[in-house]
Amino acid sequence: xxxxxxxxxFKGASRIAAWHLNEARRxxxxxxxxxxxxxxxxxxxxxxxxxxxxxxxxxPRREVQRNVTPGHLRQKATLDFALAELEEAGxxxxxxxxxxxEIHINPALLKGGKQ
Numbered sequence: 001x002x003x004x005x006x007x008x009x010f011k012g013a014s015r016i017a018a019w020h021l022n023e024a025r026r027x028x029x030x031x032x033x034x035x036x037x038x039x040x041x042x043x044x045x046x047x048x049x050x051x052x053x054x055x056x057x058x059x060p061r062r063e064v065q066r067n068v069t070p071g072h073l074r075q076k077a078t079l080d081f082a083l084a085e086l087e088e089a090g091x092x093x094x095x096x097x098x099x100x101x102e103i104h105i106n107p108a109l110l111k112g113g114k115q
Contacts, residue, residue: 040085043073047092051105061101 033041046068051057065074073079083103086092093104 036081037085039073039078040082040089042070043068043079043082044086044091046073047086047103047105048109051110057105057107057110059103059105061103064103 043064047059047064050059050063064079068074068079073082083092083094087094091106091109093106095102095104
């Protein structure tokens, strides 16, 4: 038992510790936000994940209303407020063509996986 710890083991342990610290910061940072801003942050993450998965920067509003998590974001008033927050921040643009409503994600947010 005991002995020197090699550099590869140390680097691996450092990556694990860094991941846990980032998760704790994300979790507690979200708790510190007012609920409306936390909803906007959750919606933002969901939209970015959807766009990366589907290789698009346009999300039909109906898709959000059907599938966004957490489910309380599907409520019209909650979703409208969160989208207004994201639009004000320049992260999305809301586009309506007739009855079709779309959410256009700022393409700069999708480049290189950066947020």
